[in-house]
Amino acid sequence: MTARKKPTMEDVAQAAGVSYATVERVLNGRGGVSRAKEASVLQAARSLKIDRALHEVSVRWLRIAIVTQNPASPYYAALQQGFELAQKSFETYRVLCSVTFFDDLEPQSLAKVIERAAQKADAMIVVAYEHPLVVDAVSRVAKKMPVVTLASDLPDSGRLAYVGIDNRCAGRIAGELMGRFVGREGGQIMVIAGLRTYLGHEERDGAFRSVLRRRFPACEVVATVESREDARSTERLTRDAFKKYPDLRGIYNISVGDEGVVRALKAMKREHEIVLIGHELTPVSRALLIEGVMDAVLDQSPFVEAVRAVEVILGHYNRGTPSGLPLQTPISIYMQENLPMQF
Incomplete structure (x- = not known):
């Protein structure tokens, strides 16, 4: 032989x-x-089972540009921590995560940030809202390199993948909870969005309204207002809403600023009368749930989303072993009685 x-x-x-x-x-x-030849070589080497630890092949550094909002809010802070973990976890695969934050929400400014961040990158992960200028900027980048949208999708941008929760499902869950908590008598409900141009926020709002219309017709959504992702503005928005709708029964806060909503409710001595549902389990929302002034929080694990988004980019370049985790991250519902332990 x-x-x-x-x-x-x-x-x-x-x-x-x-x-x-x-x-x-x-x-x-x-x-x-x-990049194309590198991928072909690694694929051929794996299929031939060449005697090398190909998952540890020291190829050139892969530069991932990450564009997201400034980590002033807990959600974006958790994203930043997730990217820091990804940088350490995937170091073997020679990946560099470079985060660019933006404060200016004007579309022209954001489009320029996206284009600038892409100049020295091999891939991009972006958390951005839907506007023609922003989508056009992302589309131009996506023609040159893989782009992953995170938390809120840009489906017409040519992006490689979307990582995050099903925002319509989140809105439907919030509507179900609101309808049940408010009760059969119903009443007026207000929605506070961050920016409705974020597709994720628009999807949550639309699905929330749809469930109330279909299953809880005694509940009326009287307004959707925008905090523009500014946590400080929710107190003013809540006070203004009660001037116009003094019989308000519930508030669904799609974005940041639960603490501002509660400050306004406490000032009016309404904190135990209003149903308040929000997003992201943070130290603030946790404390509000324990206090009983917040009724439910929908959490999407931004820490996990960040790591998963980096893994998608690595998979595109044939680096690493796929974890098999879904791109659509699960939604957890937290109330006062099922809060996880803090570590």
Whole structure:
């Protein structure tokens, strides 16, 4: 019997349709190879089972540009921590996560931030709202490199994937909870969005209204107001709402600023009369649930979303072993009686 021939770099080169020098550069991490050829070489090497730890091949550094809002709110702070963990967890695969924050919510400004961040990147992860200028900027980037949208999708941008919760499902859950908590007598309900141009916020609002209309017709959504992702503005918005709708029974806060809503309710001595449902389990929302002034919180684990988004980019470049985790992250519902322990 003859021993089976061990696969060589020449075999890999033939299978991948590239030169021996290209294979040598990829497998020895010497750089200078296009992304397409690099992927072909690694795929051929894996299929031939070449005797190397290919998941640890020291290829060139992969630069991921991450564009997101400033981590002033707990959600964006948790995202930042998730990207920091991803940087450490995937260090073997030579990945660099470079985060660019934006404060200015004007579309022209955000489009420029996206284009600038992409200049020295191999991939992009972006949390952005839907506006023609923003979608156009992301589309131009997506023609050059893989783009993953996070938390709120931009489906017409040519992005590679969306990582996050099903925002319509989140809105439906919030509507179900609101209808049951307010009760059969119903009443007036207000929605506080961050920016309705965030597709995720629009989807939550629309689905919330749909469930109340269909299943709890005694509940009337009288207004959707925008905090513009400014946690400080929710107190003013809540006070203004009660001037116009003194019989308000419930508030669904889609975005940040639960503490501002509660400050306004306490000032009016209405904190135990109003049903308040929000998003993201944070130290603030946790304390409000324990106090009994907040009724339910829908959580989407931004920490996990950040890590998963980086993993999607790595998978596109054939680096690492897929975890098999879904792109759509689960929604957890927290109330006073099922809060997890703090660590």
